[in-house]
Amino acid sequence: MEPGQNQRKPTLIGFSAVLMWATLALLTDLSGTVPPFQLTAMAFTIAFLIGVMAWVRTGGNVLRHLRLPWPVWGLGIGGLFGYHFFYFMALRQAPAVEASLIAYLWPLLIVFFSALLPGERLRWFHGAGAIAGFLGAALLVTKGQGFSFDAQYTTGYLAALVCALTWAGYSILSRRFGAIPTNAVGGFCGATAVLAWICHGLFETTVVPVGWQWVAIAALGLGPVGLAFFTWDYGVKRGNIRVLGGLSYAAPLLSTLLLIASGRAEATAAVGLACGLIVGGALLATLDFFRPQVGEF
Numbered sequence: 541m542e543p544g545q546n547q548r549k550p551t552l553i554g555f556s557a558v559l560m561w562a563t564l565a566l567l568t569d570l571s572g573t574v575p576p577f578q579l580t581a582m583a584f585t586i587a588f589l590i591g592v593m594a595w596v597r598t599g600g601n602v603l604r605h606l607r608l609p610w611p612v613w614g615l616g617i618g619g620l621f622g623y624h625f626f627y628f629m630a631l632r633q634a635p636a637v638e639a640s641l642i643a644y645l646w647p648l649l650i651v652f653f654s655a656l657l658p659g660e661r662l663r664w665f666h667g668a669g670a671i672a673g674f675l676g677a678a679l680l681v682t683k684g685q686g687f688s689f690d691a692q693y694t695t696g697y698l699a700a701l702v703c704a705l706t707w708a709g710y711s712i713l714s715r716r717f718g719a720i721p722t723n724a725v726g727g728f729c730g731a732t733a734v735l736a737w738i739c740h741g742l743f744e745t746t747v748v749p750v751g752w753q754w755v756a757i758a759a760l761g762l763g764p765v766g767l768a769f770f771t772w773d774y775g776v777k778r779g780n781i782r783v784l785g786g787l788s789y790a791a792p793l794l795s796t797l798l799l800i801a802s803g804r805a806e807a808t809a810a811v812g813l814a815c816g817l818i819v820g821g822a823l824l825a826t827l828d829f830f831r832p833q834v835g836e837f
Contacts, residue, residue, distance in 0.1 A: 547778070547779050547780045547829075548779075548780075548829070549779075550774055550775055550777075550778035550779035551775055551779030551780045551783055551784060551829070552775075552779075553771050553774050553775050553779070554771060554772055554774060554775010554776060554779045554784045555775065555784065555787055556768075556771045556775075557768040557769070557771045557772035557775065558784075558787055558788050558790055558791045559790075559791075559794065560763045560764045560767065560768040560771075561764045561768055561791040561795075562764075562790070562791045562792075562793075562794035562795045562798060563759070563763060563764055563795070563798065564760070564764040564765070564791075564795065565795045565796075565798070565799060566795070566798045566799055566802060566804070567756045567757075567759050567760045567763070567764065568756075568760070569799075569804060570752065570753065570755075570756035571749065571753050571756040571757050571760065572747070572749060572750070572753040572756075573747055574747050574749055574753070574757070575740065575744035575745070575746075575747060576624075576628045576631075576744075577628065577736050577737075577739040577740040577743060577744050578736075578740040578744055578746060578747065579757065579760070580624050580628075580732075580733075580736040580740075580765070581733050581736035581737040581739075581740050582757050582760075582761065583757060583760040583761040583765035583766065584620070584729050584730075584732045584733035584736060584761070584765060584766075585730075585733040585761065586757075586758060586760075586761025586762060586765075586766055587726075587729035587733070587761050587765055587766035587767075587769065588726060588729040588730035588733055589761075590726065590729075590761075590762070590766050590767060590770070591605075591723065591725060591726015591727065591729055591730065591770075592726060594723050594726060594770075595723060595726060598723065605721075605723055605724060605726065605727060606727050608720065608724055608727065611717075612717055612720050612724065613727075613728075613731070615710060615713050615714065615717065616710075616724065616725065616727065616728030616731070617728055617731045617732060617735070618706065618710065619706060619707065619709070619710025619711075619714075619728070620710075620728050620729065620731075620732040620769065621731065621732040621735045621736065622702075622703075622706040622710075623703055623706045623707045623710070624732070624736070625735075625739065626699045626700070626702045626703035626706060627639075627643055627699075627700070627703045629696070629699040630642070630643060630696045630697070630699035630700035630703055631696075632696070633693060633695045633696030633699060634693035634695075634696020634697055634699070634700065635693065635696075637681055637682055637687050638687055638688075638689055638693065638696075638697065638700075639696055639697070639699075639700040640681045640700075641677075641678055641681045641682065641687060641700075642697055642700035642701050642703075642704060643700045643703045643704050644674065644677045644678075644681065644704070644789075644792065645674065645701070645704040645708075646703075646704040646705075646707040646708045646711075646788075647670060647673060647674070647708075647785045647786065647788035647789055648670045648671065648673070648674045648785070649704060649705065649708035649785075650708045650711050650712060650781065650782075650784070650785030650788070651666050651667060651669075651670040651782050651785040651786060651825070652667065652670070653708055653709070653712045654666075654712065654781050654782045654785065656712070657712065657715055657716075657781070660781070660782070662782065663827075663828060665824040665825065665827045665828070666782045666785075666786060666824075666825055666828075668821070668824050669786040669820075669821040669822065669823070669824030669825030669826075669827075670785060670786050670789075670821065670825060671821070672817045672818070672820055672821030672824065673786060673788075673789030673817065673818050673821035673822065673825070674789065674821075675817050675821075676789060676792075676793065676813075676814040676815070676816075676817030676818035676821065677789050677792045677793075677814070677818070679810045679811075679813055679814035679817065680792050680793065680796050680810070680811065680814045681792070682810075683808065683810055684808065684809070684810025684813070711772070711776045711781070711784075711785075712776075712781070714773060714776050714777055715776055715777055715781060717777075718777045718778070722770055722773045722774045722777070725769050725770050725773050726770075728769075729766070729769065772784075780829055782825065783825055783826050783829045785825070786821060786822055786824070786825020786826065787822050787825060787826065789818045789821060789822070790818060790822060792818075793814060793815060793818045793819075796811060796814075797811075
């Protein structure tokens with residue numbers, strides 16, 4: 541599908557998910573010491589309730605929204621739960637800096653995998669923009685202090701790579717199931733919540749939130765671990781998926797700026813350079829979004 545006016549609104553709706561994901565680090569920090577699978581389960585339970593409310597608004601039997609082909613269920617649960625499962629496993633088995641850096645390959649993978657979709661054409665500026673964005677994200681994750689890979693953490697690195705491949709694959713394959721309504725995401729959120737509760741019971745000790753931590757958890761479920769998955773689904777199905785991939789590196793940048801503004805991180809030269817790389821990469825990645833006649837890759 542050629543980039544055009546009919547893709548701009550869905551692309552902007554999809555980009556709203558990136559903006560919501562930018563609040564993830566701050567809200568997670570504000571949620572206190574709640575273990576990751578418990579936090580995921582609580583947030584996705586709220587996200588499921590968002591889906592149920594959307595089903596009720598459409599009228600009729602809400603259970604019809606759960607009558608989906610098994611491949612669709614596999615894709616939805618594999619994408620939402622699989623991403624979080626492998627991300628948390630990566631953090632358990634490898635240093636956070638290296639694991640997070642590998643996991644942040646997913647926007648780059650989306651851009652390059654999009655060439656496999658019917659009617660999509662990859663152009664040089666899509667790739668260049670995504671690579672610049674990844675380099676900017678790398679600076680943010682490593683704080684400009686470099687990184688090193690150690691063979692003893694290979695299992696963690698592989699889990700992080702599977703995490704990146706899972707989300708990129710989910711986003712690309714969602715395009716192939718474009719006829720499935722976005723409301724189906726509510727069912728995926730419900731299944732993910734159940735699986736996360738099971739993992740919490742197996743691997744973690746329950747921590748009861750207190751005070752404002754409940755507000756942070758509710759905000760997570762309403763925003764970056766809730767509504768964001770609905771708008772992302774709409775965007776990747778109907779918008780310009782290459783542009784969305786390139787713009788996704790705005791999430792770690794905006795997340796860092798929010799942490800700086802709230803006094804939880806420090807402004808450094810590395811953040812400034814990362815800002816330039818991510819913003820410049822985003823401008824490159826969106827070149828044909830505004831100029832459809834730019835040459836091919």
